[in-house]
Amino acid sequence: MNLTNYHSHTSFCDGRAxxxxxxxxxxxxxxxxYGISSHAPLPFPTHWTMEKEDVAAYLEEFKNLKNEYKDKIELYISLEIDYLDEYNNxxxxxxxxxxxxxxxxxVHLLNDDKGEIVDIDCSKENFKEKLEIHFNNDLKATVLTYYSKLMSMVELGGFDIVGHADKIAYNASFCQPGVTEEVWYQKAMxxxxxxxSEKGCMMEINTKAYHKLGVFYPDVPNFSxxxxxxxxVLVNSDSHYPELVNDGRAEALQALKAAGINTVMELVAGKWKEMPIFI
Ligand SMILES: [Zn+2]
Ligand SMILES: [Zn+2]
Structure with a gap:
């Protein structure tokens, strides 16, 4: 029944349990x-990433759980790793x-023109404010910087799944309704x-905001x-709360099927397999 999720946070980062x-x-x-994927350490402390000194405990706690629950569920360990720059990724x-x-x-972080690191994975109101303060209110340049960072990340590789590929779309659309329909935006996406596709990465359909904001990342217009x-593709809930592990999964699977995508990637005995969508 495609009951899987490979993007999940925990109290090692900003997960709430x-x-x-x-x-x-x-x-x-x-x-x-089920895959655990707390935010990986960055070269500086934040309130939402784990610290390097906690990584050993993170891996150890996972090992114990994997063993304890081995008859009930297949558990996998991962990290959601930021592409910060060419060295930290x-x-x-x-x-x-x-x-x-x-x-x-x-990608959650962009550099402004003073070199300051700005978290653009925030509320739409906060994004609008940051656009004014850090990016001269230049939405197009900011969005294009975001996409160029994602492109650099995919070029360099070292990961299996692209996380929430167009997450900036929601905040950008708040600042300029219809922006994702612009020719330059479409070209970037x-x-x-x-x-x-060329690099052979998997891509998640991230359902974290579906019930709150009504969008997947990436969203339905990109499915064809x-x-x-x-x-x-795979459907991930990016859950920060245990009660949301399954949030938006059925809706995303339905939307994929409606777009003619009939399979999702799932880990079976440690190997990625293309599985039919059973919805
Ligand atoms: Zn994320
Ligand atoms: Zn996440």
Whole structure:
């Protein structure tokens, strides 16, 4: 029944509950496999990423849970790793050498023209404010910087799944309604999808905001191109709360099917397999 999720946070980062609570809820809802992916350490402390000194405990806690729940669910360990710059990203030796089952690559941070790092993965009101303060209110340049960062991340590789590929779309659309229909925006998104396809990465359909904001990342208008480019997709809830592990999954699977995408990627006994959508 495609009861899987490979993007889940925990109290090691900004997730709101211990790792075991997510596992328990996934078991309770009959999930076949579940992946833990806290925010990887950055070279500076934040309130939403884990610290490097916590990584050993993170891996240890996972090992114990995997063993404890081995008869109930397949558990996998990952990290959601930021593409910060050419040195700090999923391809870095540090992340490559960690014993992870897979890696998610995401962009949450942009540099402003003073070199300050700005978190653009925020509320739409906060994004609008940051656009004025940090980016001279230049939405087009900011969006294009975001896409060029994603392109650099995909070029460099070192990860398996592209995290919430067009997350800026919602905030950008708040600042300028209809912006995602602009020719330059479409060109940026199409360029990204073409590169993801060329590099053979998997891409998640992120359902975290579906019930709150009514959008997937990437959202439905992109699904037909995703199909044409044969990009392997998976549906992830990016849950920060145990009760949301399954949030938006059925809706995303339905939307994929409606767009003619009939399979999703799932981990089965440690291998990524293309599975039919059973919805
Ligand atoms: Zn993220
Ligand atoms: Zn996440």
């Amino acid at each position: 211990p790792m075991e609570d997510f596992v328990k809820e996934a078991v309770r809802q009959g999930f076949t496999s 999923p391809s870095a030796d540090y992340f490559q050498n960690l014993p992870l089952d897979y890696r998610i690559g995401s 199409k360029g990204l999808l073409a590169l993801i 191109l995703i199909k044409d480019l044969h990009i392997p």
